[in-house]
Structures are given as structure tokens and as C-alpha cells.
Amino acid sequence: MLHADLDSFYASVEQRDDPTLRGRPVAVGGGVVLAASYEAKACGVRTAMSGRQARQLCPDLVVVPGRFDAYVAASKAVFEVFADTSPLVEGISIDEAFLDVGGLYRIAGSPVQIASRLRVQVRERVGLAITVGVAPTKFLAKVASAVAKPDGLLVVPAGGELDFLRPLPVERLWGVGRVSAAKLHGRGVRTVADVADLGEAALVAMLGPAAGRHLFALAHNHDPRPVVVGRRRGSIGGQRALGHGRHAIGDVRAALTGLVDRVVRRLHRADRECRTVTLRLRFDDMGRVTRSHSVVRATGDSTALLQIAQRLLTEALPMVYDRGLTLIGIALSNLDDGDTGQPELPFAKAPAAALDGAIARLRERFGATAITRGVLLGRDPGWSAPTLPD
């Protein structure tokens, strides 16, 4: 497995396209740092840090606004190199992917040779530095690339997996963030070796069944997940920061309308439909709530989706009045499966049996002899089902 990860992606694209930025600390973003060049990272600037704090840490910092079209174009070019490298590519985000090169020995050489060539190709064809981790499993390859950054290549040799893994801090494990790390530290668990030796039951008790088992497996380098080609996203969303202070409800509604418009446009461009609309709100105190609504039949109708979104906002309005609203977001999920072109329906597994059972009970209880069966496709208020003759 190869894990290929572009270094400081957005910032690197900026430095590639503007020679005056090379060798200087660069941050992409404004209010918040979206990406920092290695020169900026050297003075402590980090992704997700506020712009003000970043400037304090690094007085020479050059802050540039994002040029997302350029990043998308660069990403496309890099993924073309990936596609030329292996038919088994799984994109993880705009700037990283897994490549399964296990079957390419005869035609392309060893994984290390393939990885070296990949780095050269990305450098020559796209002008960006990329770090590659090579290991027998996805997880280990990802850890290897993280350790090898920037502009590196790291191979975890077969048989040496646990020696490589065990001394690393728990934060290196995929799925350990701030909260889990704090829980683990509280129990004196600091390294991967500590996690591995703790035992699965103790981890499950601490972190829940899924996370506990997941972590235990990773700590023992058990990661059977294959590279999955052509994964489709499960949701499409958008959000907008509103700034502090009070906002007129009309402005909030207008923001939501704009958001829905943008997101539905992307839904259409992807040629997909959705069944669930989720409204996200965030408040002054960083508290957040979500409100969602699902319809039975997937739709891409912008009017219908906007109506649902506005209704969710109306329902959430009482809490908006009490707490300062700072962010509004919308997400469309339960996307249809585009392979069949058929919207995915809930209850799809056994509707016929359910209907037969209901009919049997009607006969039994009421002695009904003529029964009309219909299929109800919606349950929104105001929706009426057509009745069909038996």
C-alpha cells in the first residue's frame, strides 16, 4: 500500500505559482489558517489557527486568500499521476490517496521503486512535493507518510511493522483526536505500545465498542481494509459563518436560501438526489445543534428542498432568539445510489411482506373482503396518497 500526501497543499500551490512566496512563511486563509507553508510551520503556525494568532507567532507571515479553482486543478493533475501509477486508487481528500501497488511488481517494479517514481512524476508534471508512505496496510502507510513529511519517502519493512508502530504517541493512531487522547492520557496510555498492551476490553470500556475495537486492531497493525476504487460521497453540504452579534431573522433566512441554492446546484452537477436535509446551527458559546428531516422519495427539487430547510429553521427559531447565532449550515444526505438511477427507498427490504401482514389483519379483525392496497410514497403534511384498486 502507498499513501501519497501532498505537503501543505494549498500553501505549496501558492508558492509554486508565485515565486516571490518561495522560501517565505505563507498562510492561506484569513480569519482562520487553512494551510501553512513549512516556513510558517517552523514558527508554530498551524492549520485551523486564527489569523491573528498566526501573525503574532510569525510577524513576517504572508497571508494570501485561497484560490480554490487552482487547488482543484492541481489536485486533478496529481490524481492523473496516481491513475497512471496504479488502477487501484482510493482518494481520501483533495490532497491524499491510497494506491494499491501490490500486483504491479512484474510491470512496474517494487513498491519502493513505484513510490519514488510517483514522487518524481508529481514534481515534474505538477510542480509539487508529495510525501509517500509504503507499508503492508493502509493505516501503516498513512502513519509512515505522516512521519516522513515533508517531501519524503518512508518504507516500513515487512516484519518491522510493530517495531515502527509501538514507540509512536497515541495521537498518531487514526481516530484518536483531542477527546480520545485526553481519555487515554488520563489512564497513563501515551504510546501505541501502551494501547496494544491495554487490551481490547479496557479500550472498549473507555472509548465505546467501535472506537475501542478499531484502536486495538490498529495498535496491533491489524488493518485488512482494501483500497476501494470509485467511492461516492454520502453527503453534500455548505455552511456560512455569520459573525458575532445579533442577526435579523430576514438576514438569516436569506443566508439559508443562498446556502441551499449553492448546495442544490452541486447536487445537480453531481447528477444526484437526496432524501434528508439537515440544518446546522452554531452559537456564540460554541454550542451547536442540528435539525433534520427525511422524505421517503429522493428529490433534487430546489423548491422542495428550500421549503424543508426553511421549515427546519422555523422550528429551531426559539433557540436562535436566546443564543447568538454564529454559523448556519445545510447538508443533503441519504443521496441516491447513482448506479441504478433508482432512488433508495427506506423499508425497501420487506415492504411486500409488511403489506401482506397488514391485509391479513384487516381480513381477520374486520372481516374485510375487498381490500385496496396502495403504496404510500410520502408522509409530509399535506401529501395525499392515491388509492389503487386491488
Place this chain on the structure above:
DNA sequence: TCTGGGGTCCTAGGACCC
């Protein structure tokens, strides 16, 4: 030092079905 925008996956309770 309170901050962007885009996502995935898991958990838990409730309603409902056989």
C-alpha cells in the same frame, strides 16, 4: 484563542415491523 468549510462514522433512543 474562541475559529472555516468540507466531509465520515458511531451511538443511543424511539417508532415500528415480523
Place this chain on the structure above:
DNA sequence: TCTGGGGTCCTAGGACCC
């Protein structure tokens, strides 16, 4: 009058990732 066991789906919240 009261109870088993196996499931799906929806909703809300939370952790985590880039």
C-alpha cells in the same frame, strides 16, 4: 394481561479527519 428475539429507519449529538 403480559411478554421474546430479530430487525429497519429516523433523529440528534458527538468525535474525528483534511
